Amino acid sequence: MTNNRESFGGRFAVLVALVGSAVGLGNLWRFPYLVGRNGGAAFILIYIVIALLICLPMMLSEGIIGRRAGANVFRSFKKLAPGSGWWLIGIGTIITTSLIISFYSVVGGWIIYFLVKSATLQLSGDATANGGIFTSLISSPIEPLVYTAIFLFATGGIISMGVKSGIEKVSKILMPLLFVCTVIIAVESLMLPGSSKGVEFLFKPDFSKVTAETVFQALGQAFFSMSLGCGIIITYSSYIKKNEHIVTTSFITSCMDTLFALIAGLAIMPAVFAFGQEPAQGPGLLFVILPDIFTKIPGGEVIAILFFIVVFVAAVTSSISLLEIDVAFLSEEFGWSRAKSATISSSIIFIFSVLCSLSMGPLKDFTIAGKTIFDLFDYVTANILMTVCSLGCVLFAGWKLKREDIIDELTNAGKLKISPATVSFFIFSIRYIAPAAIIIIAIFSLFA
Numbered sequence: 322m323t324n325n326r327e328s329f330g331g332r333f334a335v336l337v338a339l340v341g342s343a344v345g346l347g348n349l350w351r352f353p354y355l356v357g358r359n360g361g362a363a364f365i366l367i368y369i370v371i372a373l374l375i376c377l378p379m380m381l382s383e384g385i386i387g388r389r390a391g392a393n394v395f396r397s398f399k400k401l402a403p404g405s406g407w408w409l410i411g412i413g414t415i416i417t418t419s420l421i422i423s424f425y426s427v428v429g430g431w432i433i434y435f436l437v438k439s440a441t442l443q444l445s446g447d448a449t450a451n452g453g454i455f456t457s458l459i460s461s462p463i464e465p466l467v468y469t470a471i472f473l474f475a476t477g478g479i480i481s482m483g484v485k486s487g488i489e490k491v492s493k494i495l496m497p498l499l500f501v502c503t504v505i506i507a508v509e510s511l512m513l514p515g516s517s518k519g520v521e522f523l524f525k526p527d528f529s530k531v532t533a534e535t536v537f538q539a540l541g542q543a544f545f546s547m548s549l550g551c552g553i554i555i556t557y558s559s560y561i562k563k564n565e566h567i568v569t570t571s572f573i574t575s576c577m578d579t580l581f582a583l584i585a586g587l588a589i590m591p592a593v594f595a596f597g598q599e600p601a602q603g604p605g606l607l608f609v610i611l612p613d614i615f616t617k618i619p620g621g622e623v624i625a626i627l628f629f630i631v632v633f634v635a636a637v638t639s640s641i642s643l644l645e646i647d648v649a650f651l652s653e654e655f656g657w658s659r660a661k662s663a664t665i666s667s668s669i670i671f672i673f674s675v676l677c678s679l680s681m682g683p684l685k686d687f688t689i690a691g692k693t694i695f696d697l698f699d700y701v702t703a704n705i706l707m708t709v710c711s712l713g714c715v716l717f718a719g720w721k722l723k724r725e726d727i728i729d730e731l732t733n734a735g736k737l738k739i740s741p742a743t744v745s746f747f748i749f750s751i752r753y754i755a756p757a758a759i760i761i762i763a764i765f766s767l768f769a
Contacts (some may be wrong), residue, residue: 326391327484330559334485334562335376336577337492341638342548342557343578344499346407346607349635353523353586355542359535360513362526368539369579375758376543377575378750380554381666382718383745384567387558389722393649394552397559402721410713414552415650417706419666420698422473423642423673427478427695428604429636430468433456436609436629442622460682469674476640477667480648481660484560488641498580500636502627507588509624510595522600523583537765544762546578548713552641557580557650568731568739592618607632610681628664633725644658644670661676664719673698674709704766714760719752 329335356364390397395411402408403490437443441621444451458465481485508518547683548554589611592602615625644666650661680687680694689697720726731739 326560328562329489329557329565330485332565332570333564334489334493336558336573337411337496338488338557338642339554339570339574340577340581341492341496342553343574344496344635344641344644345544345546345589346425346579346632346636347579348582349544349585349589349632350604350606352542352546352582352603352605353590354600356586357522357590357600358530359538360527360530361522362524363531364535364539365524365583366526367531367536368543368694371536371540371758372543372575372579373755374748375540375755376549377571378747379544379549379715379755380437380547380570380575381568381685381747382751382755383549383554383714384558384571385722386563386718386726387555388561388563388567389726390554390555390639391559393559394555395650396653398717400624402717405653407656407713407721409718409763410710410717411552413706413710413713414550414555415526415646417551417702417710418553418643418646419460419670420566420673421702422640422676423670424695424698425636425640426473426476426670426674427465427641427678427681429472429633429640430465430470431455431458431564431604431608432629432633433468433472434465435612436626439612439622439629444616445731449491452605452609455604459678460685462679462683463680464677467673469678470671472637472640472669473667473674475758476644477648477663479637479641480645483659483661487659492592492638495536495634495638499601499631499638500584501632502634503581503584503588505753506628506631507584508586510590510620513592513595513618515595515597516591517587519594520587522594523586523590533541535767537761540758540764541762544711544759546582546708547575548639548642550707550709550714550759551643551702552646552710555714556646557642559649564733566733566737575674585631586629589749595629601730680752689766708763708766712756713749715755719748719765724748 329338386397390400392400394414395408398407398411500540558567576648592614593610594596596617599612601610611628612625615621618624641756647666648659648662650665651657651666652659677695677698687695714769729742731744
């Protein structure tokens with residue numbers, strides 16, 4: 322059923338799609354905060370080393386699996402390891418991404434709501450008032466569901482158009498727009514009086530703040546930021562042509578993801594410090610603190626609109642990659658059209674999104690293991706499912722795939738040169754270093 326599959330049109334298409342999957346809300350509301358709280362430039366240096374030496378080989382291993390199989394994440398393992406139980410990893414990633422997009426779409430709905438509010442000049446110049454707007458929204462039983470549905474089914478609509486006409490075309494438009502808007506906001510933020518304190522927060526190296534926990538947080542941020550362990554890299558790589566250099570593609574993707582996170586930090590933290598706000602992370606930063614700041618900046622109404630466009634684009638490009646896992650599975654395994662697969666998967670996921678949204682309001686007192694449904698989905702995917710799936714992927718690539726198959730993918734069937742030492746390091750990394758890193762993340766996440 323995987324014959325005549327679509328593929329990305331070229332390297333630029335591959336890059337914008339992969340970078341779009343990697344660049345998400347974590348780059349905006351978590352990375353800048355972690356940088357400042359963990360030694361500034363010292364944290365960035367640790368993050369880059371981890372991204373290149375540990376996470377890049379992990380990304381590359383998933384890329385090799387996807388392109389080698391040329392199929393959805395479930396069939397990739399069935400095809401490369403017939404008659405074995407490795408296909409369970411594929412099922413695990415499908416479950417993982419379905420749960421992630423269930424609560425991610427709720428946040429996407431919040432973003433659309435605030436984009437509308439900013440465009441109609443309804444945001445307040447008071448953080449308390451904005452906090453009230455946000456609280457009123459998430460506690461409402463109906464309004465957030467409307468925006469969640471818009472976000473989720475818009476994502477499904479893009480995917481239903483296909484790999485080239487949908488994912489590729491939209492990514493080619495949205496990703497350059499994302500970077501341009503973010504750079505504009507960063508320039509405006511850096512021009513504010515007192516912004517230098519924000520720059521210092523981000524980039525002044527303070528090695529006294531570097532601890533074992535700092536390394537664990539850098540490892541975890543790099544791991545999740547690069548979309549590892551949820552089938553995205555495998556699925557997108559299955560659309561990469563055999564003449565594309567996946568080593569270069571993976572390297573550029575990881576660099577662009579890090580670059581955007583740093584630019585986002587320059588767009589946010591200088592403004593936060595310029596107006597005497599405390600640096601924060603999470604929804605409070607995006608929906609309460611920053612709207613308050615924007616109303617106090619000359620031309621802030623325009624900046625607010627640009628900012629929520631940035632947040633929306635980051636969210637939607639990530640949601641496209643998440644939903645594509647399900648759509649590729651349904652269309653290839655059941656022979657359904659992409660439109661039918663997108664509609665069915667979006668409809669099923671929306672049911673879980675409703676539960677996630679209501680858990681912030683009418684169902685807030687319903688908890689499982691002390692967590693609301695929204696928080697439970699977040700915890701289970703981030704701390705258990707992604708960890709297990711990523712571990713399965715690197716073990717499969719490191720121990721199940723043949724060395725000659727790995728070399729064949731790295732060299733594009735011998736057309737590219739790669740040193741034996743590089744191959745040996747890559748295999749050693751995915752056999753030993755990456756699994757150890759994943760286990761460390763799991764232990765730290767569960768017991769921190």
